[in-house]
Amino acid sequence: MTNHDEAAALRPLTLAWVSRHLEADERIVGTEALHGGSTAEMRRLTIGTRDGGTRDLVLRSFVDPLSVEHAEDWLTREAGALALLTGTGVPAPGLVAADPTAAQGEYPSLLMTHLAGRTVLGDEGLETRVPLLARQLVAIHALRPAERPREYVALTTADTVVVPQGADAAVWAAAIDVVRRPAPPYEGRFLHRDFQPGNVLFDVSPSRPAGARITGVVDWAATSWGPADLDVAHCSTNLALLHGPAWGLRFAEAYEEAGGALAAAASERLYWWVRDALACSEEVRHVAQPWRKAGRTELTTRAVEQRLDAYVIALTDALG
Template sequence: MRESADEESTSWSATRAWAEKELAPGERVQHVTRLRGGWSAQMRRLDVSGPDGARALVLRSFVKPFYVRYAPGLLNREADVLRLLAEGTGVPAADLVAVDAAAEHCDHPSLLMTLLPGRVRVDDAGTERRLTLLARQLTAIHAVRVTDATRPRAYQAWTAPDRVRVPAGTGRARLWRRAVDVIRREPPAYEPCFLHRDFHPGNVLFTGDGEDLRVGGVVDWVETSWGPADLDVAHCSTALALLHGVPTGMAFAEEYTRAGGKSADDADHLYWRLLDALAYAPDAEKLAVPWRELGRTDLTPEVLTARLEDYVGHLLDRFG
């Protein structure tokens, strides 16, 4: 097995041996490439050859202590979701090959799956077309039917009023206090549906260009939940506002509705939008790191802080 020159030195010999044992008879891993653009896990592409030809797989391994601690829940959840989505849902997700969520055989908790076509696109060019495709894809995800046995866990909020970190040095302290006050209430009633829960441009692969642009796959199903559609819309909207600017983030909910999705009334919708946006205060660095790896070096902490504050202000003006 050959590894690319930029492969990190983190030990994974046991993981490699486990992955090879999970291949079909006669298959061998010929080359390994580290994939960029992730935050929570190390991702590797495994190029495999065998009697029936060549194929490519993706190996997800949790190495950060926080994610290792929660890996059994996260990776087993993703494995269950991939099995569900393979049952004719029409959602372009990877096929599960194997999972070792507790690292019983691997150096780190790992999941092995098929490689989906396409690549992450975070450049500003072509944003309008991608926005439409993202909205259509999210409505399809929300339409996935589940049974009592396959229903994912209830959603978890990623912030709370007392946990919000207001950006330092801002001259708009009143705006931030007003935003925090919006989520200082019981969650609104909602009609639950199947949520990706981390749906944003970094987790969607695109193929083609121009009119031939298509969604090739949706990845990262470790946070899949059961909850309000507005929360998924909110999460993607926040990411779009930070990545491409506030107007794009504000436009996504309208695209989602145009694609057939349903939204709560303004007051409840604002709650979900701010519950998500405030989780990224003060500077959305968690999102920015993988985006910079993909070439968006313009997304400095200063730029993201300004965009987040602007976005919160626009939400309050539009829905408050």
Template sequence: MNIGQHQEQGAGWAATRAWVEKQLGDGERIESVERLVGGWTSTMRRLDLAGPAGDGRRTLVLRSFVKPFYLRHAPGLLTREADVLRLLGPTDVPAAELQAVDPDAEHCDHPSLLMGLLPGRIRLDEAAAGRRAALLARQLVRIHGLSVSERDRPRTYQAWTAPDRVRLPEVTDRPHVWQRAVDVIRRDPPAHRSCFLHRDFHPGNVLFTGDAEDLRISGVVDWVETSWGPADLDVAHCSTALALLHGPDEGMRFADRYAAEGGRLSLDPAGHLYWRMLDALAFAPDAEKVAVPWRESGRTDLTAPLLTRRLEEYLEALLRRYG
């Protein structure tokens, strides 16, 4: 989400800035604003604050939905994220501290949420990809293990594709792979045990600090899609992202890493395959949606042809193992 940044020009957010200033402490002021790059759904700003006489510095992050599609869904998305951040506050999950939210843009130029800045940065490079994946698996097990009262449970998960909505690549040497993959999700969802899901857990939404043996997860961000559903679905989403970022082998290893950390997945191979395919096919045909922020974050090698090939090889590997 925040691998890079450029100087904020101030256009189109005057009302939002005024709202932010009302949330600050006595004597605090906004000293500088920078636009964070690498996000897809929303505009992210880093706000550096200074207290009276320039002391008492702290930093906040402002999320604003500006794209038409997300504007329509902003009230639900931002209200959900605000509720989740409150819920996670007393837990050991490294989530941002909620400061304020204006989900209906009653005061802001666009629907917005203000939160604390977490330490660290996203890391999408190939170096130490396996080590990071192991930490991702451990963190996801902890998220799924959260005890949530029935009253505080988020909404039931929503599927992001369906057999009749899957877009297939126009050119492929393996059309049978795609057809078999689509056929896997031509059924009712398998029986499953539900738990607390991040629902968009992948390397682009996790912050790291340190290197080598000191490498640590310092933050998990972007809780707007938080849901209640099968752990297999969160594992599937991160697996697909790893396959696209680092190749099919890394994507195939993630479920094993998750299980090794104590995570519980479906014991039925066909059921597990359903969730893996339901997620992977939502990226078809070329995963350009995720590639845009990843390329902005430095992975310029992730071209559409490369992503299409990796996704196809990943589908084939899933069918070999679980089909």
């Protein structure tokens, strides 16, 4: 529902900051909360234009105290990524303004253009969407920016993995041993670093799911430089948890079918893919919550844990 009392939806300093970045004679005429994000508050702002029409912007603000401490880094990186992506053909939002330290508003924020489309997390039409996701990721990895983003960061260690209750202990012990090894050598690529169905917008009709097309890729706050396998692994993990382990394995095949190059050795692929799956073990509750809010109510924390266990088993069977 749109809230036409913009002052009630935006705090005064933020309202003033946004207004300074509008065209002459433009004003905010409505706001709408956007759902699906897990770290930031997202609002669509409807802007009344001088010719009597409207256009939309998106305001991304970090309001949670735990997120605010990382906001400067995340928003600075996202602003840089959006500026870099302009004109590349990758369907990303356009940067309007950034206030990473809340110097001008109540919260660290970023203002960007609004992209048409919606996230699609259901099972129907998945056989069409997976190749589209793969082709889009290949296009992202093909970018060669004049200035590279910073090297990827992997926070999960063998000691921080959380083994799900009832999981196959022997399989998980072997998987944990995999990430104790040094990272394999790799050829660096431009990474989104959180490429997954929740960050991809589609134009798709419920009556024609096979006619889906991607209209946008959002949330570039973790943009990095690193192995293509890491981005592929992350999307694979999300697909496995949303739709079942077989779809996680299928995404890697679709990525190669689209022209993407992955690590040649199975042991190297296993390292990256297991690393991402084990990273998810630490935040299953955090991952599952926005999916349930988006309508996948069957994906309880326990259900997602069980799918994660099945996916780790599938990975070790396929690559171990």
